[in-house]
Amino acid sequence: MTRRRLASAALAAVLGAGTLAFAGAAQAAPAAPAAPAPRAEVDFTGIVALSNCSGSIVRGPRTRDTDRALVMTNGHCLETGMPGAGEVIVDQDSSRTFTLLDRTGTKELGTLRATRIEYATMTDTDVAVYRLDTTYAAIRKRHGVPALRLSAARPHDGTEIRVVSGYWRTIYGCKIDDTVHRLREADWTWRNSIRYTPECQTIGGTSGSPIVDARTRHVVGVNNTGNENGERCTLNNPCEVDRNGNVTVRQGINYGQQTYQLARCLGKGNDVVLDRKCALPRP
Secondary structure (H helix, E strand, C coil), rough: CCCCCCCCCCECCCCCCCCCCCCCCCCCCCCCCCCCCCCCCCCCCEEEECCCCEEEEEEEECCCCCCEEEEECCHCCCCCCCCCCEEEEEEECCCCHHHHHHHHCCCEEEEEEEHHHHHCCCCCCEEEEEEEEEEEEHHHHHCCCCCEEEECCEEECCEEEEEECCCEEEEEEEEECCCCCEECCCCCEEEEEECCCCCCCCCCCCCCEEEEECCCEEEEEEEEEEEECHHHHHHHEEEEEEECCCCCCCCCCCEEEECCCHHHCCCCHCCCCCCEEEEEEEC
């Protein structure tokens, strides 16, 4: 976890979207057909900055425009401190504020305010969801900003991703290298974590950034940690544990947590419904 280790500068790693080449028109054709527009690159739409971390406005498959909006970040980014191992927080009052960015990341559009922590934990995953005092429709009407959609499907290894940091206003581009059976850091253990390829050199302050599928532009995870100096399973030095209990340390490699379970647990009114169909940890 890297929220407290804030670097003095951040290097952008924004990768451009590819374009397709097409053969010329037949000799008798009056004009060559227009090529389709290049696929839009991931930008800062829906991204927010916290006092110590990054975050994003998110919505699930059953979310309505009239629902109170949700902001997602890491559990270890809570203003009340990091939850202990096994701790799950639900429906806790909060008045935390978030800075909403424009699509370029260069302009602050306004301040959003939470009314409560809808859900937060560092057990099995590392996620916090804040409920705002305004709706998705109101945010879009006032600021022209839509929410990012949470994918309800597991991300695949090899998927091209972008990690979008509102704190540093930087976008990191890489791929999902592998799904890690267990990721252990100090007292916490996370399941099925996302390991990035080395290009995503995320730093302190990027905690809570959404992991966005570059093709669908849907959120598939939340960035949360990296092994800084090669230590084994210590704070800021997570280690990988396979199904046989073998431990691997990868210095300089960074990780995130899958969010498809959160998407599946969002029910009516945008509540996190911790029923038997929801696989998120319960209090």
